[in-house]
Amino acid sequence: MEHHAQFRTRWLVALLLAPQVLLVFTFFYWPAGAALFWAFTLEQPWGGGNAFVGFDNFTSLFADSFYWASVGRTIVFALASSCLAMGMALVLALFCDRQLRGYAYYRTALIWPYAVAAPAAAVAFRYVFAPEAGVFAGLNAMYPGLWNPAMSGTDAMIMIIIAYSWKFISYNFIFFLAGLQAIPRSLIEAAAMDGSGVLRRMRDIQLPLLTPTVFFLLVINITDSFVDSFGIIDITTEGGPAKATNLMVYKIYFDGFKGLDYSGAAAQSIVLMVLVMALTFVQFRYVERKIHYK
């Protein structure tokens, strides 16, 4: 960056940077500051603005068993969806990278689901898993009540995990395939000359060299599952039945906009923000090392 910096026209710098800096300030820093303000204050019941309450909002949040239940579900959702999406993508990428006949078609086709809007995928899966019309309709006719995401919390959770992961299989697949293609072909050829088979090479060469990508994607998958699940939940379950799919991000929206509890929602936002920041920080540190790896 230092060698590139050759120009010094001050007024031009100000002009070039102004739009982005203003936008970032208005839509990122000001709201983040407002969230902090609300998290540490409480609106007074008879007017008079907000009074400073210290950590009270957080204490009452952490004493709330509903909140911890929501945190627990978020963790289940994050782990299940990341494992499902990454596991499938990894297997597909490893075998696609063998570049057998039809390789280009597989690659193209497996990328497409990522273009589908999460809410559109959610509508589709809501139909596919609808108890009266979807894939389970036949089974439901034989054994009534076997599958119903509108009644059973477990069924609802399974449905949102699958609907959410479906799209991320494509996303992870793109990254895994790019990671595999960055491995020098000569390494694999050398191993083949030494007589190791396809599966052996996957286990001993490709997978170990792919660990930076795996780690990078794991962090991205978990972070995204914290924040990106909103559309899926709002379309399929709205947090129900009986709050079984009320993940943290949905609870913020619900408490803030439906419950109008700004201070409670702000405290929850801060907790989620800290979580996302911690994960991103890990990833930033890791990305630095990943560059050395290449």
Place this chain on the structure above:
Amino acid sequence: MIERTPVLNLVTHLILLFGLAVAFVPMWLVFTASSLTIQEINAPPISFIPGDQLLVNLTAAWQRAELGTKLLNSLIVALAVATGKILIASLTAFALVYFRFPARMLIFWMIFATLMLPLEVRIVPTYAVAANALAPLQAILDVSGLSALWAYVTGVNLVMEWNLLNSYTGLILPLVATATGTFLFRQFYMTIPPEIVEAARMDGVGPLRFLRDMLIPLSRTNMAALFTIMFIYAWNQYLWPLLITTDRKGYGTAVMELKRLIPTASTTGGGTPEWNVAMAGCLIVMLPPLVIVALMQRYFVRGLIAADK
């Protein structure tokens, strides 16, 4: 490299075909469902064979969700976000990489730290800002005493208001604000050898000329990549449009409108759920991004890998 592994090749194809099935069966089911009659769709088992009602259901979905207006809104927002993003990101990155000025690193980190604040986690206060985008400025003026000064000098109280609710500006601006594209352009500029800018300076070329004649022609591919991912990102937005538009008729986007089509106990009133119409709507809404990816796949993959955080 040629190896004879017939069994493993078969297994490979089976695994990949399974992957294709996972990717395409849901989409195929959406397609078949949108071509069935309401009786057919509610008779289990689920049908994999399309019927002949596709046009009927598409028309019904189009009318019921007013998709004409909604698709136009989505298109306006997606195009504006993608172009706005390219414009702002390339200029910001240009300033950050090619200029020497005080507080450069501070501004750099200030912009990139926003990658850690996704919209979803600061949703309530961002909404409050959108109700009056000038509130931050007003607060600064109030605190610094400048508005008091203004009131004293002119005798008029300074009240600034710019409501972004129910407007294209409100739908677009917060999505343009993110730092993803800036990061992509910065990374790209760094790969251009610094000798080029040194040579340009020696020839007496000013910064704007350098931007126009060197950087913009060089970054065409990056612009296409960023355009593709940003178009899809903006088209697929759900939470923000949901909050910023209370006037769904005028400013609703196509993706949000999907929820209205889902048959629930309250909308069907105990009647048979019209999944066929809902799926027809779903088909229409998911088509434009799919077309974009199909046409610009190379750029899409490139942009995705380069831009991600």
